[in-house]
């Protein structure tokens with residue numbers, strides 16, 4: 001549904017995106033992760049046809065993002081990273097203007113979204129807070145019920161309650177079979193909504209993972225407290241990766257299958273066992289660190 005093929009854009013300062021190739025399948029929610037300045041917005045601007053690639057191409061639903069930009073902008077629900085609004089309008093006037101441009105007749109979906117996000121649409125846009133403007137941008141992106149959504153840091157500026165409302169909206173859209181590409185810094189929302197994640201760093205896609213694979217290949221950290229100090233001392237020489245040891249307490253890191261570890265542990269009297277599962281943020285940092293070595 002969304003295809004990027006060797007997408008490259010180098011700015012005069014040498015920064016940009018380089019040879020980005022990825023595919024988002026119909027009905028998939030794809031999370032695009034990366035630190036500040038990694039190239040997420042630049043990639044998204046190419047998808048929306050606002051930038052012409054130096055090399056490579058991108059397509060949405062068979063349309064070329066640069067050549068067929070107008071058709072893409074009409075079809076796709078887009079939330080920019082930084083939204084520019086028309087001066088002197090209020091929220092409702094802005095939404096009406098967009099609805100007019102899209103030839104949108106029904107106001108039902110729009111009003112439902114306004115209600116959900118508790119948006120005061122009568123308020124002049126210049127008086128709106130960052131979060132209010134973000135909610136207005138979300139309503140604008142979703143109100144024409146598009147089957148493809150491209151969202152640049154969609155929850156930026158939203159409070160935790162509204163982040164939750166947003167996650168529920170994404171899950172609903174996903175159930176309806178929508179194709180969603182979204183960039184984010186916020187790991188729990190990616191973890192809860194996305195099927196696959198791509199990680200971009202310095203303009204290059206450094207990893208692409210199915211969210212379940214990412215979770216299953218992840219490392220777990222076990223904190224074991226033995227009854228007997230001798231047992232603890234014995235255990236640390238059995239070949240497992242020990243990342244901490246203090247008296248009867250031993251901290252062990254296990255990648256993947258934990259059977260051998262459980263079998264070894266069963267030989268001792270154990271007072272307590274705590275398991276710490278790395279969350280997506282920690283996994284992501286591990287990936288970055290590995291790539292740096």
Ligand SMILES: Nc1ncnc2c1ncn2[C@@H]1O[C@H](COP(=O)(O)OP(=O)(O)OP(=O)(O)O)[C@@H](O)[C@H]1O
Nearest residue numbers: 011012015016034035036037038039040041042043
């Ligand atoms: N028009 C431009 N001219 C020159 N450099 C640019 C331009 N747009 C982006 N860049 C540079 O390209 C790199 C990628 O920027 P981009 O905005 O795509 O990053 P991002 O991943 O969206 O970051 P953030 O999370 O901070 O929004 C940055 O180093 C940025 O300074």
